[in-house]
Amino acid sequence: MNKPLIDQLVDRFLACPLPEGTKADPCACNPNHPHRTGTNLLTAIEAKQVLQHVAGDLVDAVERLEVECAASRKVLLRISEDASGTERIRTIAKDALGL
Numbered sequence: 001m002n003k004p005l006i007d008q009l010v011d012r013f014l015a016c017p018l019p020e021g022t023k024a025d026p027c028a029c030n031p032n033h034p035h036r037t038g039t040n041l042l043t044a045i046e047a048k049q050v051l052q053h054v055a056g057d058l059v060d061a062v063e064r065l066e067v068e069c070a071a072s073r074k075v076l077l078r079i080s081e082d083a084s085g086t087e088r089i090r091t092i093a094k095d096a097l098g099l
Contacts (some may be wrong), residue, residue, distance in 0.1 A: 017045040
């Protein structure tokens with residue numbers, strides 16, 4: 001049985017090596033630090049590298065699905081507006097689009 005996606009992401013996150021320049025700051029090390037809402041442990045570039053490692057191919061897959069969904073929506077919209085289509089097909093398309 002496959003692990004849930006979130007558990008797979010956690011495993012990948014914990015396996016990712018930290019970049020050379022990673023340093024703890026007072027905000028990250030002290031739970032009583034005022035306004036402890038973030039940290040500068042990683043630069044934006046380093047954080048992106050870690051997230052790319054964690055997500056693996058997930059981001060690419062989601063982006064492909066977004067493109068496919070947009071294309072499907074266009075087709076369904078055309079079907080739902082097509083006067084020559086049967087009423088049943090137009091109804092199915094409108095239901096799929098939430099119209």
